[in-house]
Amino acid sequence: MSSQRQQNSAAIEVVGLSKRYRLGGPPKLSRLRQWLSRPVERETDYIWSLRDVGFAVHEGEVLGIVGRNGAGKSTLLKVLSRITEPTTGRVVMRGRVSSLLEVGTGFHPDLTGRENIFLNGSILGMSRNEIQRQFDAIVEFADIARFLDTPVKRYSSGMYVRLAFAVAAHLEPEILIIDEVLAVGDVAFQRKCLGAMRNIAGSGRTVLFVSHNMAAINHFCTRALRLREGRLVHDGKPADVTSGYIADNYSNERARRWPFDPSKRMQIRALEIRDDNAENVLYRTEPIEIRLTYEVSQPVSGADPELTIESSDGGVVLQTRELDCAEQGSVRREPGIYTTCVTLPPRLLNVGSYLVRASIAWGAPHEHLDSRDGLLFELHDPEGEMTTRSGARRRLGVLCLNLPWAPPTRVSEASVDGDAQLQTVASDL
Amino acid sequence: MQPVTVIEANRSGILAEIRESWRYRELLGFLAWRDIRVRYRHTFVGFAWALIEPFLTVVAFTLLFNRIAGIESADIPYPLYCYAAMLVWNFFARALRDSTTSFVTNATLVRKVYFPRLVLPTACIVAAGVDFACALVMYGAMLLYYGITPTWAILTLPFWVALAAFNALGVGLALAAINVRFRDITQALPFLLQLWLLATPIAYPLQSVPASWLGWYLLNPLVAVAQGMRWALLPESTVTTVDPQLLVTSVCINALLLWAGLRVFQRSQKGFADVI
Incomplete structure (x- = not known):
C-alpha cells in the first residue's frame, strides 16, 4: 500500500489536534450534579488550548517548539506524552516514546540517591535491566557517587537536579519529548546539560523540544514550530521561527x-x-x-x-x-x-x-x-563587507570585532617528521 | 519492529488498559516497593509495625469483645479466631485506604508522566499485600503457641486473599476516581471503614448474626472472605464453616463491584491530569 509507505517515513504525525479545557473553579455541589447528569454544554464554558494543529516529524529531526506562555506548548507536549487526551484529532507515533516534562518527577525525598535512580528510571519508562546497565554512567554524570546512599532530601538543590537530569539523559527512546528542562542548575551544570542535549540531538533520535531559550532552539533544532493561542502559526527553519517570534513580541520601532x-x-x-x-x-x-x-x-x-x-x-x-562617564561617583x-x-x-x-x-x-x-x-x-551587513574583507563565511558569535592579528612569520621549513620539527619550534619560542 | 502509538479521544477501552498495565508491571513493582520503603523508613522498629499493629488490635479485641462483652468462639481460642479474620481485614482496609488516595498523593506523577493509571491503585494493593505476608508469619507463630494445626483447607488461603484484593481494587478504583474531583472521599473514608469493620464478622462469629438480618448482611462481600480465612486457617468447627451459597453471593457481588469500579475509573481517568 502506497499510503502506508508514505506514512512510515514520519516518526510523529499529528492531524487536526485540538484540546479543550473547561473553565471553572473548585468542585461545588452543583458541579457534582452537573458531572453526574451531563448538562447542555455551552461554548463559553470552555477554552481551546490547541486548535486544529497538524504537522509531521521525520525520523531524526529535532523539532523546537516556541510560543508565549499559554500558547499551547505544554498542552501539546502533554497530549503527545499521553498524559491527557485530545478533544479531537489524532496522533500516530512510531517508536518508543519517552517524555520529560519535568526534571525529577517521582523522586521521593526519603529514598536514597541509588533508590531514586531506579524509581525515577522506571517512572520514565526504563526497564530494570536498562537502569542497571546505565547505573554507573548516571552516577558519574550526576557526580554524586559519595552520596549514593544518602536520602535525596539531604541533597543540595544542585545535586538533586543533577541526579534528576542524569537519569533523564540516559533514556534511550526513539522519540524524546522535552519541556524546558534546561532552566535548572548552575551554569556549569547547564553547560553539561546542553552537551547532553547536543548528543541526544546528534544521535539520530527524533526529539521534540519546548523552550523559551531561543539560542538553544537555534542550536539544537533542525526545524521549529511556533504556536500562538493554540494554533500553529509558523513551521520552518529555527532561525526564521525564533526571529519571527522575537519580532512579534517586541516592537520593532525606532x-x-x-x-x-x-x-x-x-x-x-x-x-x-x-x-x-x-x-x-x-x-x-x-x-x-x-x-x-x-x-x-x-x-x-x-x-x-x-x-x-x-x-x-x-x-x-x-x-x-x-x-560610567561621570566625574564623581554619585x-x-x-x-x-x-x-x-x-x-x-x-x-x-x-x-x-x-x-x-x-x-x-x-x-x-x-x-x-x-x-x-x-x-x-x-x-x-552592508553589501560586500563580509565577503571582501573576510571571505564568504559568516562569523559566529555575538561580537564581531576586527582584532589585531600579527602578520604570520615563517619559522621553519615544512615538516618532514612533524613532531620533531614542532618541538624545535616550541623550544625556540 | 517499532511500537506504534496512536493517540485519539476516547480510544482505549478497559481491556486495553489492563493489557497496558501488565506491560508496566515493573513500574508497578517499583511503586509498591517505594510505598513500603517509605512507610517504614523513619520508624524505630521499622517493619515490625506490620506485626505490632494487628497484634495489639487483637489483644484489644480479645479484652473488649471476649472478656468484657462475652463473645465466644466455641472451641477455638478467641485471639486466634479473631486474628484469622483481622488479618485479611487489615489487608483490605490498608489496600482500600491507600488506593483511594493514590491519585491524589501521586498528583505530580499523574500530571507529568504517562503510565496506565491503573498501575497506581494496584501498586497500593500489592504493597498492602507485603504487610499482610508479615502478619501471616505472625499468625503461624500464634498457631504454634496454641498448638493448633490447620486443615488442608489452608490451601484455599490465596483464593480468599485474592477475593479481598479484588474487592479492594473494585471499590478503591471507583473511590479513587471520584476522589480526584471530590476530596470528600478522603474525609469520609475512615468513617466508612469503621462501619464496614463492624459489619464484617471479625470480632464476632457469623453464626451470632440474627437470621432475619442475614439477607442484608450477606451483601457485604467481605463476610465470605473473613469467614473463608477462618475456615482456611483454623481447625474444623461450627464457627468456621463457609456456606457455598454465601460464597457464590460474595463472588458475584465482588465481580459486580470490580466491573463497576473499572467502569467509573475508566470513564473519568482521561481527565485526571487536567483536574487533579
Whole structure:
C-alpha cells in the first residue's frame, strides 16, 4: 500500500489536534450534579488550548517548539506524552516514546540517591535491566557517587537536579519529548546539560523540544514550530521561527515613549535608536546612537540610568551606565526632564537582532527605580563587507570585532617528521 | 519492529488498559516497593509495625469483645479466631485506604508522566499485600503457641486473599476516581471503614448474626472472605464453616463491584491530569 509507505517515513504525525479545557473553579455541589447528569454544554464554558494543529516529524529531526506562555506548548507536549487526551484529532507515533516534562518527577525525598535512580528510571519508562546497565554512567554524570546512599532530601538543590537530569539523559527512546528542562542548575551544570542535549540531538533520535531559550532552539533544532493561542502559526527553519517570534513580541520601532507615572521619583520616558544613514536600515559597520530620556520628579541621588543589550537568545551582551562617564561617583539630580545618549562603536556587534532595555539602577545591585521593556533592532551587513574583507563565511558569535592579528612569520621549513620539527619550534619560542 | 502509538479521544477501552498495565508491571513493582520503603523508613522498629499493629488490635479485641462483652468462639481460642479474620481485614482496609488516595498523593506523577493509571491503585494493593505476608508469619507463630494445626483447607488461603484484593481494587478504583474531583472521599473514608469493620464478622462469629438480618448482611462481600480465612486457617468447627451459597453471593457481588469500579475509573481517568 502506497499510503502506508508514505506514512512510515514520519516518526510523529499529528492531524487536526485540538484540546479543550473547561473553565471553572473548585468542585461545588452543583458541579457534582452537573458531572453526574451531563448538562447542555455551552461554548463559553470552555477554552481551546490547541486548535486544529497538524504537522509531521521525520525520523531524526529535532523539532523546537516556541510560543508565549499559554500558547499551547505544554498542552501539546502533554497530549503527545499521553498524559491527557485530545478533544479531537489524532496522533500516530512510531517508536518508543519517552517524555520529560519535568526534571525529577517521582523522586521521593526519603529514598536514597541509588533508590531514586531506579524509581525515577522506571517512572520514565526504563526497564530494570536498562537502569542497571546505565547505573554507573548516571552516577558519574550526576557526580554524586559519595552520596549514593544518602536520602535525596539531604541533597543540595544542585545535586538533586543533577541526579534528576542524569537519569533523564540516559533514556534511550526513539522519540524524546522535552519541556524546558534546561532552566535548572548552575551554569556549569547547564553547560553539561546542553552537551547532553547536543548528543541526544546528534544521535539520530527524533526529539521534540519546548523552550523559551531561543539560542538553544537555534542550536539544537533542525526545524521549529511556533504556536500562538493554540494554533500553529509558523513551521520552518529555527532561525526564521525564533526571529519571527522575537519580532512579534517586541516592537520593532525606532523609538518608544512611555506616559508619566506620578508614583515614581525617577522614570524612563523615551528610548530612541538613531543611525547616520538615510535608509531605514542599521548597519553593523556604522555607529549606533541610543538616546534615553528620563524624568526626575523628586530630587534623587545615586540613581544611575542603565542600558542593557540582549542578543536574540536572551543572553546579555553588555550593560552600560551613564555614571560610567561621570566625574564623581554619585550625582544628585534635581527635578526635570533629562536626555542623554550613548554610541555603540561600529563593528562591535555581529549581524542579528538585539534588544535594548532601559532601567534606572539604584541602591543595592538589581534594585531599580524604573525599568522598561525596550526596543528591538536588527543589524545588517552592508553589501560586500563580509565577503571582501573576510571571505564568504559568516562569523559566529555575538561580537564581531576586527582584532589585531600579527602578520604570520615563517619559522621553519615544512615538516618532514612533524613532531620533531614542532618541538624545535616550541623550544625556540 | 517499532511500537506504534496512536493517540485519539476516547480510544482505549478497559481491556486495553489492563493489557497496558501488565506491560508496566515493573513500574508497578517499583511503586509498591517505594510505598513500603517509605512507610517504614523513619520508624524505630521499622517493619515490625506490620506485626505490632494487628497484634495489639487483637489483644484489644480479645479484652473488649471476649472478656468484657462475652463473645465466644466455641472451641477455638478467641485471639486466634479473631486474628484469622483481622488479618485479611487489615489487608483490605490498608489496600482500600491507600488506593483511594493514590491519585491524589501521586498528583505530580499523574500530571507529568504517562503510565496506565491503573498501575497506581494496584501498586497500593500489592504493597498492602507485603504487610499482610508479615502478619501471616505472625499468625503461624500464634498457631504454634496454641498448638493448633490447620486443615488442608489452608490451601484455599490465596483464593480468599485474592477475593479481598479484588474487592479492594473494585471499590478503591471507583473511590479513587471520584476522589480526584471530590476530596470528600478522603474525609469520609475512615468513617466508612469503621462501619464496614463492624459489619464484617471479625470480632464476632457469623453464626451470632440474627437470621432475619442475614439477607442484608450477606451483601457485604467481605463476610465470605473473613469467614473463608477462618475456615482456611483454623481447625474444623461450627464457627468456621463457609456456606457455598454465601460464597457464590460474595463472588458475584465482588465481580459486580470490580466491573463497576473499572467502569467509573475508566470513564473519568482521561481527565485526571487536567483536574487533579
